[in-house]
Amino acid sequence: MPIYTAPTKDMAFVLHEVLKVHEQDIPGYEDLDADTTSAILEEAGKLSENVLAPLNPVGDRQGCTLENGVVRTPEGFKDAYEQMRAGGWMGLDADPEYGGQGMPYVLNCAVGEMFVSSNMAFNMYQGLTHGAYSAIHAHGTEAQKQTYLPNMIDGIWSGTMNLTEPHCGTDLGLIRTKAEPQDDGSYSITGSKIWISAGEHDLSENIIHLVLAKVPGGPDGVKGISLFIVPKFMVNEDGSLGERNAVSCGGLEEKMGIHGNATCVMNYDGAKGFLVGELHKGMRAMFTMMNEARLGVGLQGYAQGAVAYQNALGFARDRLQGRDVTGVKNPDGPADPIIVHPDVRRNLLAQKSFVEGARAFTFWGAQMIDRAHRNEDADAEGMISLLTPVIKGFLTDKGFETTVLAQQTLGGSGFTREWGLEQFVRDARITMIYEGTNGIQSLDLVGRKLGQSGGKHVMAFFELVKSFAAEHKGQDETLDRDFLDPLKSASKDLQAAAMYFMQNGMKSPNNALSGSYDFMHLFGHVCLGLMWSKMAVAAKAALAAGTSDEAFYTSKLATGRYYMARELTETGTLLKRIESGAEPVMELDAANF
Numbered sequence: 001m002p003i004y005t006a007p008t009k010d011m012a013f014v015l016h017e018v019l020k021v022h023e024q025d026i027p028g029y030e031d032l033d034a035d036t037t038s039a040i041l042e043e044a045g046k047l048s049e050n051v052l053a054p055l056n057p058v059g060d061r062q063g064c065t066l067e068n069g070v071v072r073t074p075e076g077f078k079d080a081y082e083q084m085r086a087g088g089w090m091g092l093d094a095d096p097e098y099g100g101q102g103m104p105y106v107l108n109c110a111v112g113e114m115f116v117s118s119n120m121a122f123n124m125y126q127g128l129t130h131g132a133y134s135a136i137h138a139h140g141t142e143a144q145k146q147t148y149l150p151n152m153i154d155g156i157w158s159g160t161m162n163l164t165e166p167h168c169g170t171d172l173g174l175i176r177t178k179a180e181p182q183d184d185g186s187y188s189i190t191g192s193k194i195w196i197s198a199g200e201h202d203l204s205e206n207i208i209h210l211v212l213a214k215v216p217g218g219p220d221g222v223k224g225i226s227l228f229i230v231p232k233f234m235v236n237e238d239g240s241l242g243e244r245n246a247v248s249c250g251g252l253e254e255k256m257g258i259h260g261n262a263t264c265v266m267n268y269d270g271a272k273g274f275l276v277g278e279l280h281k282g283m284r285a286m287f288t289m290m291n292e293a294r295l296g297v298g299l300q301g302y303a304q305g306a307v308a309y310q311n312a313l314g315f316a317r318d319r320l321q322g323r324d325v326t327g328v329k330n331p332d333g334p335a336d337p338i339i340v341h342p343d344v345r346r347n348l349l350a351q352k353s354f355v356e357g358a359r360a361f362t363f364w365g366a367q368m369i370d371r372a373h374r375n376e377d378a379d380a381e382g383m384i385s386l387l388t389p390v391i392k393g394f395l396t397d398k399g400f401e402t403t404v405l406a407q408q409t410l411g412g413s414g415f416t417r418e419w420g421l422e423q424f425v426r427d428a429r430i431t432m433i434y435e436g437t438n439g440i441q442s443l444d445l446v447g448r449k450l451g452q453s454g455g456k457h458v459m460a461f462f463e464l465v466k467s468f469a470a471e472h473k474g475q476d477e478t479l480d481r482d483f484l485d486p487l488k489s490a491s492k493d494l495q496a497a498a499m500y501f502m503q504n505g506m507k508s509p510n511n512a513l514s515g516s517y518d519f520m521h522l523f524g525h526v527c528l529g530l531m532w533s534k535m536a537v538a539a540k541a542a543l544a545a546g547t548s549d550e551a552f553y554t555s556k557l558a559t560g561r562y563y564m565a566r567e568l569t570e571t572g573t574l575l576k577r578i579e580s581g582a583e584p585v586m587e588l589d590a591a592n593f
């Protein structure tokens with residue numbers, strides 16, 4: 001049985017010593033003092049360790065079932081869901097005007113990481129509700145907000161996002177679901193959606209579907225898409241549940257992972273729907289929530305890596321095989337624990353340095369989202385929209401890779417069900433695909449975000465790295481050598497790649513598109529290099545102040561040094577690949593593959 005220990009100390013380090021949340025001039029951050037955050041993180045940690053984690057293998061084994069249109073979630077899910085509701089976790093960062101607690105998003109992310117690490121499939125039920133809540137909150141009328149949000153924040157109602165159809169996922173301009181205007185101002189929705197997460201289940205009394213559809217006669221392609229609320233049960237004037245709407249689950253998907261989450265075919269047969277926001281502006285409405293939704297998936301990626309790493313570490317400390325070549329470490333035993341071997345340590349450090357860097361990167365991104373929303377700061381909005389595809393694409397690719405590395409640490413045990421590693425691998429895999437595949441994230445980064453506002457945001461990122469390095473330069477020789485110099489060098493690789501795209505992308509867009517994936521990874525490495533440099537500054541400050549927890553901070557420095565020396569150096573290879581241009585990728589005729 002896999003274990004999970006909530007990493008509350010690491011989270012507090014990022015929040016208070018690296019991001020210094022309590023010093024930020026962001027409304028609501030005054031509530032993020034160390035005592036409040038630690039009380040909240042401890043409580044979320046207990047729920048994750050004691051309730052959600054034990055249910056994770058149960059959900060994986062049992063999966064969901066569909067019988068006579070009713071979807072049943074695995075044993076124990078309903079009870080856990082009620083505990084989540086009772087704890088008010090679903091409305092942690094929701095608007096207090098509709099019953100939420102109004103806490104900053106950055107704290108929601110910290111809590112979310114624990115829920116996802118301990119049980120990703122389960123947490124998706126409330127994750128999707130949060131997405132639907134955000135869409136209605138941002139674009140709904142006041143009446144729609146009053147009707148739906150309080151119950152969604154409470155969790156007694158849940159939500160879904162319906163975009164994908166059998167013939168289109170990436171290219172949503174092709175969707176066929178129809179929305180026909182009715183005399184009473186509502187719309188009649190007809191069509192079929194596939195792979196809808198949490199589309200039908202037994203955890204909540206009502207499900208509020210958000211559905212993309214086209215009104216006949218509207219513009220072609222994505223410009224003709226509108227967004228609709230389609231409740232499973234209609235809501236009466238007094239807020240009570242009315243008749244069943246014409247929406248049903250037509251089937252459950254058999255899939256590689258996240259078995260505890262119901263992935264549904266949803267059929268809309270003239271269902272009553274209500275327009276959200278402006279007609280034909282459905283894609284724009286979806287895009288306003290994209291940063292949060294994609295950051296949430298990036299978080300899922302590294303959170304699976306985080307729990308996998310914990311289990312790999314436990315195994316590596318216990319498993320006795322071979323002897324340390326430099327001298328026996330466990331003379332009373334038949335062999336030494338495998339953690340003594342350099343190759344096992346390399347593997348563990350690749351996992352650890354990624355997970356801790358990714359956590360800092362995600363929380364930093366969440367802080368930017370808070371600044372963009374709560375301070376209406378356009379620069380923060382620009383920066384997070386640039387970094388969003390990097391957070392989603394890089395952290396899910398590397399998160400999945402981390403689960404595989406962790407599986408490798410366990411040898412044959414990693415391949416067996418008993419140890420649980422294979423579930424983390426299977427569950428993490430979807431994060432690279434949904435919410436826009438990682439290939440599409442890289443196109444978004446290079447095709448849209450890089451040149452946005454005349455390249456202003458990417459220039460601001462380069463400036464941020466430069467000024468951080470300049471601010472700390474010369475304070476400490478080892479900080480320069482181990483962190484700031486490698487960071488500057490990696491950032492130069494990133495700038496060279498951006499320059500290559502500017503100079504060669506005009507000649508042929510394929511020069512940029514062939515290197516976009518490598519660029520997303522190059523960017524991700526520089527971001528994690530920046531995070532490790534920030535963590536090194538914080539760790540050195542704590543050590544200089546005479547901390548009583550020396551081991552914690554020296555281990556941060558050693559882990560960071562590993563990342564800078566062994567992972568960040570990939571930027572050189574990635575730059576070379578980008579500079580090889582379109583030819584190696586495009587040369588072969590499709591027929592000759």
Ligand SMILES: Cc1cc2nc3c(=O)[nH]c(=O)nc-3n(C[C@H](O)[C@H](O)[C@H](O)COP(=O)(O)OP(=O)(O)OC[C@H]3O[C@@H](n4cnc5c(N)ncnc54)[C@H](O)[C@@H]3O)c2cc1C
Nearest residue numbers: 161162163164168169170195196197434435436437439440
């Ligand atoms: C378990 C699960 C849960 C899901 N949950 C939801 C949900 O809740 N709601 C929802 O609406 N959808 C959901 N989806 C759908 C998911 O978002 C899509 O599968 C995903 O966006 C990719 O779309 P697609 O599968 O149609 O792939 P396609 O669009 O067919 O793409 C196939 C491949 O081609 C590549 N590709 C496509 N176009 C381009 C291009 N222009 N340039 C370069 N490469 C391209 C893609 O990167 C991909 O690798 C879910 C899917 C799964 C499997």
